Amino acid sequence: MIQLRVVTPYGNGFQGEVKRVIARGVEGDLAFMKGTAPLVTPLAIGKMTVIFADGKKRVGNISSGYVSMKNDVLTLVSDAFEWEDEVDFARAEEAKARAEKQLRERSEQSKIEIERAKLALARAINRLNRKDEKML
Numbered sequence: 001m002i003q004l005r006v007v008t009p010y011g012n013g014f015q016g017e018v019k020r021v022i023a024r025g026v027e028g029d030l031a032f033m034k035g036t037a038p039l040v041t042p043l044a045i046g047k048m049t050v051i052f053a054d055g056k057k058r059v060g061n062i063s064s065g066y067v068s069m070k071n072d073v074l075t076l077v078s079d080a081f082e083w084e085d086e087v088d089f090a091r092a093e094e095a096k097a098r099a100e101k102q103l104r105e106r107s108e109q110s111k112i113e114i115e116r117a118k119l120a121l122a123r124a125i126n127r128l129n130r131k132d133e134k135m136l
Contacts (some may be wrong), residue, residue, distance in 0.1 A: 001053060002072045006060070009079050010116055020051040021074055023067055030067070032074045040068045043078065045122045059084040061124050061134075080123070087127050096124035 004021055006013035020033045024046030030039075048060045065078030099121035120122065 001078050002032060002036075004050065005073065005075045006081050007075065007077045008079065010080070012078075013049075013081055017053070018086065019053050019055075021048060021076075022051075023048040023062065023076065025067070025103050031066075034072055036069050036072075036074075037129050038070045040066060043067045043076070045119070045126050047084070047126070048076070048081075061087065061123075061127050063126075082127070092124050092127040095120060096128065099124060 001017045001019060002021070003016075003017050004018045005015050022029055022031050024030075024044045026042045026044045029042070043062055043065045045064050048062050050060065052058070060081055062076070062085050065076065065079035067077075068075045084120055099117045100115035101107050103121065107110060
């Protein structure tokens with residue numbers, strides 16, 4: 001078992017003992033379990049699957065950040081995190097529509113505003129896409 005700590009600026013993370021965690025790094029998917037070598041790496045916008053001791057799985061949405069593994073303690077720091085079963089789909093749809101509108105009107109925006117809209121769109125799509133449990 002490993003200790004998982006999910007830290008966000010909003011305090012809506014998670015802390016507890018788990019069997020395994022799979023998260024999306026910028027270079028691809030990463031799996032963490034007891035005995036994983038120390039590591040610090042950036043995370044991409046994506047899903048995090050947590051497997052508990054009883055074999056149950058729970059999927060969360062990560063909005064980039066980084067992950068650190070040391071001495072069987074996995075610390076995941078992210079701008080935002082939420083469990084997939086707690087997503088407010090109406091709010092996520094609204095965020096997606098706003099970002100798409102901003103990207104359509106990009107001739108009136110700076111490069112920074114365009115990048116922010118792209119990131120907002122990626123986060124909204126991540127929140128709206130449910131993880132296919134068969135893939136695990």
